[in-house]
Every structure is written in C-alpha cells, then in structure tokens.
Amino acid sequence: MSQRILVIEDEPGIRLALKDELEFESFDVELAADGPTGLASILRSPPALIILDLMLPGQNGFQVCQEVRARGIRAPIIVLTARTQEADKVRGLGLGADDYVTKPFSLAELVARIHAVLRRTAKDDEDRDLLEAPPIKLDLRRHCASKGDIELHLTATEFRILTLLLKRRGEVITRDDFLAHVWGEHVSVTHRTVDTHVAALRKKIEDDLDHPTYILSVRNVGYRFNENIAGS
Numbered sequence: 338m339s340q341r342i343l344v345i346e347d348e349p350g351i352r353l354a355l356k357d358e359l360e361f362e363s364f365d366v367e368l369a370a371d372g373p374t375g376l377a378s379i380l381r382s383p384p385a386l387i388i389l390d391l392m393l394p395g396q397n398g399f400q401v402c403q404e405v406r407a408r409g410i411r412a413p414i415i416v417l418t419a420r421t422q423e424a425d426k427v428r429g430l431g432l433g434a435d436d437y438v439t440k441p442f443s444l445a446e447l448v449a450r451i452h453a454v455l456r457r458t459a460k461d462d463e464d465r466d467l468l469e470a471p472p473i474k475l476d477l478r479r480h481c482a483s484k485g486d487i488e489l490h491l492t493a494t495e496f497r498i499l500t501l502l503l504k505r506r507g508e509v510i511t512r513d514d515f516l517a518h519v520w521g522e523h524v525s526v527t528h529r530t531v532d533t534h535v536a537a538l539r540k541k542i543e544d545d546l547d548h549p550t551y552i553l554s555v556r557n558v559g560y561r562f563n564e565n566i567a568g569s
C-alpha cells in the first residue's frame with residue numbers, strides 16, 4: 338500500500354508540481370491550500386508525512402505544526418520555507434518539525450529528504466516497540482517475549498507485567514501501580530493477585546526461583562526489574 342503524503346501549500350503552482358512528483362514516486366498525495374483544511378485532514382486521519390508551507394493564509398505553518406504535536410500526532414513534518422526565513426527555520430524545528438527545505442527547492446532534493454525522514458521514523462517506531470534487558474527481550478508489536486534464543490510463552494497478563502517492569506527498569510513498581518497499569522478498571526483484583534502473576538512470570542524467566550535475579554521483591558512495596566543483570 339502506498340504511503341499518503343499531505344501537502345499544505347497555498348501556491349497552486351508548487352502544490353501541483355509536488356503532487357505530480359510525489360505521485361510519480363508512488364505516494365498517495367493529498368493537497369490542502371490552507372492551514373485549517375490541512376489540519377482537519379490530519380486530525381481525520383494522520384498521513385505518513387506532512388509537507389507544510391510556513392506562510393499560509395488563515396493559520397500559518399507554525400500554528401499547524403504546534404497543533405499537530407499538541408494533539409500527540411507523531412506524523413513527520415517537512416517544513417517549506419522561503420530562503421530569507423532563517424529564524425523561521427529554527428522555530429520550525431523547535432516546534433517539532435523533522436526537517437525543512439528552503440524555497441526555491443529542487444524536487445529531487447525534497448524527495449530525497451522525504452525518503453530519509455520516512456526511513457528515520459520507521460526505525461524510531463521499531464525501536465520504540467522493542468524492550469530489552471538482555472537476555473530478556475520483548476517485542477511489543479508482535480507481542481512476543483524471549484530470553485536469549487528461547488521464546489517465552491507468557492500469558493497476556495504476564496506480558497503486560499513484564500512490559501511495565503522493563504519500561505520502568507530499575508524503578509520500584511508498587512502493587513497499586515501494577516493494578517492500575519495491568520488490570521486497569523478490574524476492581525476485583527487484589528495485591529495477592531499481583532503476587533500470584535509475578536510468581537508465575539518468575540517461573541518462566543528466573544534461573545533460580547529461590548534467588549530471583551530478574552524480578553526483585555521490594556519488601557512491603559512491590560517489585561523492581563534488576564537494572565544490573567549480568568550480561569546486559
């Protein structure tokens with residue numbers, strides 16, 4: 338499936354040139370001539386990438402950029418800016434844009450930047466979906482866990498417990514934290530249930546159950562994932 342790129346640009350000539358070029362590059366292209374239209378499209382369905390002109394009628398590129406990030410949308414943004422707007426470039430990047438191109442720009446350069454930014458964000462997403470405390474590894478996207486070369490067969494609850502422990506590795510996680518993050522709204526679950534599931538998880542990952550080295554107990558409080566595992 339081709340990736341969708343949203344172009345927010347008020348100059349029709351540039352807009353159409355970009356559409357032609359990006360379609361030639363096999364992207365799906367959506368055009369918006371002003372900020373509010375572009376923003377509405379992003380909020381409806383975030384594209385793979387946004388090309389954003391800074392000087393726009395209605396709502397300028399800065400405001401669009403700010404709004405997109407404020408809403409927690411991570412879609413990469415490449416800002417188009419006039420050559421004289423050096424200060425704007427900096428501000429554009431400060432607002433969470435991923436790259437910028439100064440006008441007049443060559444289409445080839447812009448396309449190269451687009452590919453580079455898309456590659457970078459794909460890599461970041463992958464990294465974000467991987468939690469590692471060697472030899473323990475969790476792949477959040479594929480929902481699988483391993484210890485060295487051995488796949489761990491975890492229940493959904495054990496997986497969520499281990500995810501929380503690894504995300505906050507080295508920190509003490511209270512039983513209430515586990516209840517809130519792992520079980521959410523289920524009120525019937527007690528501290529004892531947390532202990533039961535942690536015990537089951539330990540059976541699957543610890544080398545010696547009498548002396549756990551991965552999931553450490555913190556007396557009267559909760560658990561902590563060891564930040565100093567040998568081999569990590």
Ligand code: CA
Pocket residue numbers: 346347348390391392393
């Ligand atoms: Ca403009």
